[in-house]
Amino acid sequence: MEISTVSDEEIIKLWDESKIFESEIVHKKPKYFITVPYPYTSGALHIGHARSYTLGDVTARYYRLKGFNVLFPMAFHITGTPILAISKRIAQDDKKMLAMHKEYVSIYEEDENKINEIVESFKNPEALANYYAKVIIADFKRMGYSIDWRRKFNTGEKFYNKFVEWQYKKFATQNLIIKGKHAVYFCPSCNNPVTTDDIKGGDELDIKMTEYYLIKEKIASENAHENCYLIAATLRPETVFGITNLWVNPEKIYVKVNVRNAGIDEMWLVSKKASEKLKKQGFEVNIIDEFKGENLIGKKAMTPLTNKEVEILKANFVDDDVATGVVNSVPGHAPYDYVALRDLGINFAQEPNFRMIDSKIKVEEVVKGIKNQTDEKLEDVTQELYKDEFYNGLMNENCGEFKGMKVAVAKEKVAERLKSLNLLSKIYENGIKDKDGDVIKGTCRCGTELEIRVLEDQWFLNYADDGWKNLAKKILKSIKIDPEIYRTGFVNAIEWLHEWPCTRNRGLGTKFPLDNKWMIESLSDSTIYMAFYTIAHLLRNLTVEELDNKFFDFVFLGKKFDGCEKYKNIRETFLYYYPMDERRTGIAHISNHLTFSLFHHAAIFPENLWPKKISLNEMLISEGKKMSKSLGNVIPLKNACEKFGADTVRLHLCYAADTSSTLDWKEKDVLATKSKIDEFVNFIKSVDGYASYEYRDMDKWLISKFNRHLEEFLNLMDKSEIRGAVQKIFYEFFNDIKWYLRRTEPNKKVPKEISEEWVKVMSIFIPFTCERLWGYIGKGNFVSAEGSLKVDKEAINENAESMENMLIELIDNVRNFVKLIEKHKKPTKVFIYFAEDWKRELFSEIKKGKGIKDVMADEKFKRHSKDVINMMKKTHQQDIKFIPTIEEEGGKIEGAKEFLEKELNLKVEIDVNADYDPKETRKFAMPLKPAIYIE
RNA sequence: GCGGGGGUACCCAAGCGGUCAACGGGGCAGGACUUAAGAUCCUGUGUGCGUAAGCCUUCGUGGGUUCGAUUCCCAUCCCCCGCACCA
Secondary structure, eight states: OOGGGOOHHHHHHHHHHHTTTOOOOOTTSOEEEEEOOOOBSSSOOBTTTHHHHHHHHHHHHHHHHTTOEEEOOOOBBOOBSHHHHHHHHHHTTOHHHHHHHHHHHHHHOOOHHHHHHHHHHTTSHHHHHHHHHHHHHHHHHHTTOOOOGGGOOBTTSHHHHHHHHHHHHHHHHTTOEEEEEEEEEEETTTTEEOOGGGBTTTTTSOOOEEEEEEEEEEEOOSSTTSOEEEEEEESOGGGGGGOOEEEEOTTSEEEEEEEEETTEEEEEEEEHHHHHHHHHTTOEEEEEEEEEGGGGTTOEEEOTTTOOEEEEEEOTTOOTTSTTSEEEEOTTTOHHHHHHHHHHTOOOTTSTTSOOEEOSSOHHHHTTTOOSTTOTHHHHHHHHHHHHHHHHOEEOGGGGGGTTOBHHHHHHHHHHHHHHTTOEEEEEEEOEEOTTSOEEOOBBTTSOBOEEEEEEEEEEEETTOHHHHHHHHHHHHHSEEESGGGHHHHHHHHHHOOEEEOEESSOBSOBOTTOTTOEEOTTTTSSSHHHHHHHHHHHTTSOGGGOSHHHHHHHHHOOOOTTGGGGHHHHHHHHHHOSOOEEEEEGGGIIIIIHHHHHHHHHHSOGGGSOOEEEEEOOEEETTBOOOTTTTOOOBHHHHHHHHOHHHHHHHHHHSSOTTSOEEEOHHHHHHHHHHHHHHHHHHHHHTTOOOOOOOHHHHHHHHHHHHHHHHHHHHHHTTOHHHHHIIIIIIHHHHHHHHHHHHTTOOOOOHHHHHHHHHHHTTTOHHHHHHHHHHTTOOSOGGGOOOOOOOGGGOOHHHHHHHHHHHHHHHHHHHHHHHHHTTSOOOEEEEEOOOHHHHHHHHHHHHTOOHHHHHTSHHHHTTHHHHHHHHHHOOGGGOOOOOOHHHHHHHHHHTHHHHHHHHTSEEEEOTTOSOOTTOOGGGOBTTBOEEEEO
């Protein structure tokens, strides 16, 4: 087949057949193992996904071209609830979900019936995952990704489960997994915990739960033997120092309940509704007595830490369905309390502990304009005051040992203190207050309002473990981060990570090996799977039973067992590819996935197998806006490929922005990239057919330029500065080509060697185009399989480049003057003069690093002292690379005389001795910068 | 508030102590080619001045360090992202 004319699709087929992207051990060759996170198979890929993958593929191709044995694998993530949630909603005939997936499927299918049939099949989560995996593979191939597909798998497959189980058993033996309490959203009618995917509007709304601190305030009881507490709920435990009274709603039902706390029975007074919530949130609660709130009014309770008796007052604004229905009144710092007391006509400002936080904004000031406790503005001023106090406020002398502490710090400290005195507990409420003070509560997709339950036996990865943290820090020290600016992100992430709940009640993936009722959470099963890639295809030949702990211990850690010989090649394969040389992904993953990956590598693998480099890129937006379904500006990857061609999409993703800035996908710019590729094709084709011949000067210049750009290109690629690399080898070299063509017209012969090398390098970015061109220029095999790329350093000719540069600048200069002169008369002739020999000698002195004093010692310079000082001021040692003789300069211009005359439309007179110099312009001439006179 | 990143010409965007009036792309204007359009190529594109190698003012704003700052330091204003159990 004539490859020079075939379509992208046919090239993909040829690549597949030739297996050039399948990597096998080659001991003589250096290897390069690069991965990009596997996609989640719940929908079609869009152009935003393609950025990381394309940069990953470009890197893979780059190293392949440099002669590395590259492994670039891919798999699919199906762990977690989203796929299940979609299936369920499709099964329930959810219109929105159906429409969305019909749209996705219609990207790939034309026939309406077929589309419906496929979406119908999505009722089965497995079918959904498989379908999208299939189309993603097609998309990746269409994009020309050089992936070794033999290693693909999905995270629900048995052999992968075995691998993850092995990993978690390892953590268990290292005591890195702990068990504890964890609050979750729970749907009472579905009878299971829910995640974002099950919450109505969960993907758009920010549904969160509110964590209330329960503060136990001792209250007298008829029974002197029991410990009885009024349980006030607050978001601000540090304000206990400012409590002047308590609020209870007289109209609502309250209860006295027996709560068993750490084996001790206590009596709590809370609203009846609160008692039910407490039960659900893991408290052992028995109702002893039930009464109206008014029964509590007038009684006194003791505030903790300060041990002050305060009175319970009535307040109708207290909601018995929020937390406990008992509220601390802190008028000095809570506008609501201030206004409520003012409404009651109670004077409280005399209380010695009225003010307990010093900050700029004062409660008395913010409430000035507030009419009464139902005023809507109260919410605004509360937020304003709280924000100021929290971030800028300091605890004052009323706060005992906490005096002088920042409020933000004191909040934690006071809570800890109360906890240690057994005077603090927590309760969770559905929803969090938004900016307007409205509580947005989570509702299950089934329509039921969610409640909060506290799970007692949730499993956590204990990232707070000091030993583990230190290992993660150590790994970070040794790993390369590109661009380096993101390193602090990792430092912070490692520092802040603590217990991470790593199990879920539901979802696809791997069962938690220590407790089979749990599933491993989706971020937690994807931390060291890069190691799995190296051997995934070999494991297919084994039975699942064989993949036990011994097996993985041997393959990954080298622990031998009887019969391990059989798996020697698997161990060898792993060791050949590991450690991973590079992981490429978006910066959004720094705070979780990537940092988890560091932790897990550190815990499982020996130091010599830790990953070597993480390369990162920013996100992508479209025409200045974030891509989102609601804006309808999501561009499916397949559509982009069809519209612009995969090569254009690839090159544009590489060139349109630096990796560390957001890439704005603008159609206008994409089209410009496309036409640049067309230009490239035309150029390479125009080269065809010329045999090698004696190089002319301009050929040497072009070869020099090419090699210089190539050298810079290699440097930039090694630093993952892909945009800069493209600019050098494509855009800048293109400008050189244009110049070359102008200079050598009409004899448009470009050295064939350059076009070959150029096609090779460009195949990294635009592989389809280059594959065709490779065929066109008569090379066999695939350019994508080429494994050599060398800079011909010998060919880089600094002097030739400088001389050509002189010419370019000369033209510029002449044009400038022509513009000026044209206003007065029509120029016809240009005289060119060259710098006198003494200037050349002076340059050579400067180049040697001589100073003014050294130079002035010489009589021949002293004569021109004024000019010498001037020149030395302007000219720096490092700027002087080459000092030609007058003859060389003259020769260069002479050789280009015809060209100059044509370009400038002037007669050119080369006056080496400046015999005719009416305005004495020769004095302006410098080495490599001839002077000109125009008339 | 904390943490991170950033503010560069009409727009996007590189530069991160001297070669910078500032790479590259887009746009715009003029020219070549063409019956025309398109494509392609060339030229120009901060301002004001100059028939001669320059001068003036400019890289958010205001200071400072330096022989020299778009680049370093300080202050200040503005924008974006993260602050978690969500993939």
